[in-house]
Amino acid sequence: MTLRVLVVEDEFLIATDLMDLIEEFGHIPVGPADTLESAVRFVGQSKPDICTMDLRLRGGQSGVAVAQEMLQQFGLHSIFVSGNLDANMRPRLVELDPIAFVGKPIAPHLLHQALDLADRSLTEHRSKQKRTEQ
């Protein structure tokens, strides 16, 4: 399926790169959002399926907090895209049930894999939902 992907990233150039790549891989990029407030606004406007999430956002906002909000309020899972995904950081993100981690500089094929993964699990999840509804 075609995913609508909300890009949460405060660095404009990297956001542009991400949006281009998402489009190249056949999905629809939404955003970019660089704060919690703008992310919430984009969710309302564009109904994304998943997010890509930077860890350090504008004004020192934490991407972890935004990811948590996206998950709890809207049920949106995140692909974390960051240069700081070291061994200390990953365990802290596990409770947010992330789709995947992608380091910076962004390796296109790793982002592609992460999007495929999101696609598969979302498709599966929705068909399960349909079955329980019927």
Added chain:
Amino acid sequence: MGAAIRSKDWAKTSLGPPDTWPTELRIVVRLMLTTNHPIFVFWGPELTCLYNDAYSQSLGPELHPGALGKPAREVWDEIWDIIGPQIKIVMSGKGATWHKDHLVPITRKGARDEVFWTYSYSPIDDPSSASGVGGVLVICSETTEKVLTARELQQELEAREVLLQEVNHRIKNSLQLVSTLLRLEGRAAQTDETRSSLSRASARVNAISSVHELIYRTGGFATIRIKDYVGELCEAISDSLAGQSGVTLTYESVEMEVSTDLAISMALLINELVTNAFKHAFPNGRMGVIEVKVSAENDHLTVCVADNGVGKSAEASGNLGSRIIDGLVGQVSATISEGNEGEGHRVHLRIPLKG
């Protein structure tokens, strides 16, 4: 203090008039008054206090001159938990104590000051006392200024290190932006050739960025650990190239520190050699392995990049990649040897280590 001690009415203290003092005490007081080192004396069962001019400078009006001739317990009540046990050790004949830059706070001029001291408590013999010790000789120097200066310097140093880390982080981030710009430009390019040139330029910037990433993450400045960085670099190259083919990149390196300058040159060299192998050794979807190996002998490093592909193609020379390789090889005074060995192509770099 000589005058103060002479004019003091000692008959009203437990020491009694000076002409009745034991010889040991009189010798010590005379020594104390003739030196400019700060000295303090506790004497007798009440540990009566005596001190010299040099010592009086560490006291505020709360204690000086009132402390002269008073019992220690009364004078030093606020620090008795610190000095009481030490006095007890010395007075009971168990020897002397020594402290370096030890915090013993004193209330002076209305404020409780953090005062640091380097000091000894030594026994003053007195055969007439049961323990053989009649008093305590305190030879001390106040080191507060030294300790506080050292502390400030340490804090300053830590702040600088944080700043330097921050700068390295910025450099890394800026390099990543440059690399992203090149990639965006590449994607917008009209021809395959331009696209590939911009993508190679982006990879070169990433190679430099990976060194700064490591400097930032490990907190090293002048040198970085070669093993970590070869891993980091190869993972990055592999991430950016392996997605397109069935080629695996393996790496192996000695554990060793090299200068940041050399690391950056090596990063660019390894990036060029590996990219060449990816590009030329495995045409038409051929599968294979590229091996990066960094080893060290006494005075030089060896970098070997080998593949099991189709051997070196003629078109690989003369382009910017080979100019970068030749230039950097010259810059680090390395020697390069290469050839088609059995299966595939192999490049050896021998890089001398200075000093």
